[in-house]
Amino acid sequence: MPYSPAQQALLEHYVKQILAAPVYDIAVRTPLQAAPALSDTLGNNVLLKREDLQPTFSFKIRGAYNKLVQLSDEQKSRGVITASAGNHAQGVALAARELGIAATIVMPSMTPELKVLGVRSRGAEALLHGESFPFALAHALQLAQQTGRTFVSPFDDPQVIAGQGTVAMEILRQHQGALDAIFIPVGGGGLIAGIAAYIKYLRPDIRIIGVESEHSACLQAAMVAGERVVLPCVGTFADGVAVAQIGEFGFEVCRFCVDEVVTVSNDELCAAIKNIYDDTRSITEPSGALAVAGIKRYVTRTGVRDQTFVAIDSGANINFDSLRHVAERAAVCGVTA
Numbered sequence: 140m141p142y143s144p145a146q147q148a149l150l151e152h153y154v155k156q157i158l159a160a161p162v163y164d165i166a167v168r169t170p171l172q173a174a175p176a177l178s179d180t181l182g183n184n185v186l187l188k189r190e191d192l193q194p195t196f197s198f199k200i201r202g203a204y205n206k207l208v209q210l211s212d213e214q215k216s217r218g219v220i221t222a223s224a225g226n227h228a229q230g231v232a233l234a235a236r237e238l239g240i241a242a243t244i245v246m247p248s249m250t251p252e253l254k255v256l257g258v259r260s261r262g263a264e265a266l267l268h269g270e271s272f273p274f275a276l277a278h279a280l281q282l283a284q285q286t287g288r289t290f291v292s293p294f295d296d297p298q299v300i301a302g303q304g305t306v307a308m309e310i311l312r313q314h315q316g317a318l319d320a321i322f323i324p325v326g327g328g329g330l331i332a333g334i335a336a337y338i339k340y341l342r343p344d345i346r347i348i349g350v351e352s353e354h355s356a357c358l359q360a361a362m363v364a365g366e367r368v369v370l371p372c373v374g375t376f377a378d379g380v381a382v383a384q385i386g387e388f389g390f391e392v393c394r395f396c397v398d399e400v401v402t403v404s405n406d407e408l409c410a411a412i413k414n415i416y417d418d419t420r421s422i423t424e425p426s427g428a429l430a431v432a433g434i435k436r437y438v439t440r441t442g443v444r445d446q447t448f449v450a451i452d453s454g455a456n457i458n459f460d461s462l463r464h465v466a467e468r469a470a471v472c473g474v475t476a
């Protein structure tokens with residue numbers, strides 16, 4: 140075994156939680172789909188795990204549902220609260236409605252109307268508060284204390300991590316052949332921690348590669364420093380991963396399970412959105428395209444050929460208006476892509 144007994148025990152704990160997570164009450168088993176054009180261009184076999192096809196269009200409902208379903212009856216009756224401007228908000232709102240739990244979601248006051256309506260239309264209460272996410276989060280934590288509602292973290296919670304880890308269980312069942320690496324987008328690290336724990340317990344030979352926006356590379360910073368660091372500023376083009384500090388529970392797993400972290404630029408994300416569109420005719424949000432952009436970077440740098448890679452296509456929640464910008468930048472980047 141490549142790991143210490145304590146590390147092995149941690150992974151085993153997560154694997155058990157993942158195998159028992161009842162996420163399919165609400166989530167779907169998404170396809171693991173070939174990307175023939177991209178594979179051809181890169182000289183490697185690329186498979187896309189289509190988490191953009193979940194209800195709410197991102198994997199976040201897996202973790203949110205796994206957390207909410209395991210609350211005690213008393214906690215359920217008191218309700219839940221979270222802070223989010225994006226995919227976690229939709230996940231919590233849908234999971235709460237399914238389970239008959241009252242949910243309050245604190246969103247920064249500048250949150251686009253579309254996302255506020257997305258929460259309200261699923262029956263959750265949307266509170267607009269604070270000029271940016273950290274202020275909304277502080278308010279949500281304060282409200283949780285005052286009201287006795289349970290706070291649901293978007294990533295820093297073992298049950299959320301276990302819910303996201305069900306993605307890895309599906310990948311190993313869907314693909315029985317050779318698999319060299321899984322590329323995973325990283326925000327607060329819940330998704331990569333869940334996937335890494337499951338994969339490294341069962342198939343330590345498969346490389347786990349995190350992909351971050353170069354404007355929010357908090358896992359890379361933590362791996363280099365050997366501890367969690369707070370980034371001084373964070374870019375929000377890839378809004379699903381705009382997090383300043385990797386989660387505590389996630390980093391506990393990532394520090395020994397993540398083989399490498401790759402960072403990519405916004406232009407590379409735009410080009411990757413186009414690559415995914417060309418192979419699937421589906422639109423991905425910037426965070427959702429991180430893994431494909433990461434594979435392209437990795438192949439260019441290492442020159443590897445004939446390997447099999449999985450990219451997690453993590454979400455599709457993009458404002459239609461932003462596509463103009465994405466298409467422009469993809470055209471610029473496309474020359475070299």
Ligand SMILES: *Cc1c(COP(=O)(O)O)cnc(C)c1O
Nearest residue numbers: 226326327328329330379453454
């Ligand atoms: C939340 C999210 C991520 C990152 O997940 P973490 O668990 O925060 O690392 C990636 N892509 C999309 C689309 C997301 O919504």
